[in-house]
Amino acid sequence: MNSIPSVNLKDFTSGDPVRKQQFVDQIGKAYEEIGFVALKGHLLDDSLVDNLYTEIKNFFSLPLETKHKYEIPGIGGQRGYVSFGKESAKGKKEGDLKEFWHFGQYVEDDAERAKEYPENVNVNELAKFNQVGKEAYQRLEETAKYVLRALALHLGLEETYFDNYIHNGNSILRPIHYPPITQEPDNAVRAAAHGDINLITLLMGAQGRGLQVQNNAGEWIDAIAEPDELMINVGDMLSRHTNNKLKSTIHRVINPPKELWGTSRYSIPFFMHPISEMKLDVLDSCVDDKNPKQFDDITAGQFLDERLRELGLKK
Known part of the structure; x- marks a missing residue:
């Protein structure tokens, strides 16, 4: 496969069983086959x-000392700000050329569940930042729920199989x-080749070149979404749960051509995680x-902890 297929969630939610099944099949x-789709x-x-x-550009434009106020020690970077170069891909010592929230x-x-998670961090300098972030989080979470319902049907499971596992799940936006690249990077890219940890990832901001996906032949292909599309891929948790029937595809964000080094790039992934006690044991139907x-056999919480240590975010 040399391109990313496009599907429309409205087919799944249309109430028309033929359109719904077509979406599940697609x-x-x-x-x-590729582990990625573009979703309208x-x-x-x-x-x-x-x-x-607007809000995230306003945040990243704040002075560095202001942003550092929101970098919270002891929580593995799971809430608030994570500074430039701090995260690296599994097995890679160079930090990625990015900062994030x-x-x-x-x-x-x-x-009881609320006690399990770190609290969200409020940015005092930007009045709308946290409310806009919360609204986007909840809309993406709802979108992800329908995608997982379609995948449950594809796997021969009850349609709402994932619902209780993702309600109050440990998802991250x-x-x-x-930032602009100011000098020749020393073996570093904006995001080195990696697979995602979670069930599925919904990515905003995949317009334009940069994101690349490795197909089954080992070739890197561009993954470019239309302005009205989210790029959605399978993560390692779901791949593991389905015995690699659904593929967690290696992907990366390459550096732009030298003439575009002076430009910033923004992207906004939503990492859909289940509750920590979900068992990721391989489904019988996939063996x-x-x-x-x-x-x-492993739980989602154990798997996440293991991977955060590999990424250098947790000691």
Whole structure:
């Protein structure tokens, strides 16, 4: 496969069983073959997208000493600000050429679950930043729920199989700023080749070149979304749970041509995580004589902890 398929969520939510099944078949095929789709018909409206970009550009434009106030020690970078070059891809010592922010779950109906997560960090200098971030988080979470319902049907599971696992899940909205490149990078790129940790990732800001996906032949292909599309990919948790039936595809963000080094790039991934006690044990339906069980049993919380240590975000 040499391009990213495009699907429309409105087919799934249309109430028409034929359109709904067509969506399930299309997204299932894409995730078995390349691990990425471009999604139209999501639940973000244009004004919210514009407001979110305005707010994150305002934040990353703040003085460095102001941003550093919001870098919270001891939580593995799971909320607030993470400074430039601090995160590196698994197995790579060079830090990625990016800084980012984390919005986390807004637990409003489970006091015990709320204690499990760090609190979201409020930016005092920007009156709308946190409210706009919360609204975008919740719209993306709702969009992701429907995508996972389609995947449940594709896997032969009950449609709402994932619903209880993702309600109050440990999901993260990560606005990223790739600053202008001021000198020849020393073996570093904006985001080195990696797979995502989580169930699925919904990415805003994949317009224009930069994001690349590795296909089954090992070739790097450009993943470019239309302005009204989200790029959505399978993460390692879902790949593991399905015995690699649904593929967590290696991807990267390459540096731009030298003439564009002076420009910033912004992207906003939403990492859909389940609650920590979800078992990622391989589904029985994904094991047969040709596809023996590939992964040990593990919970989502254990897997996340392991990966944050590998990324250098947790000691």
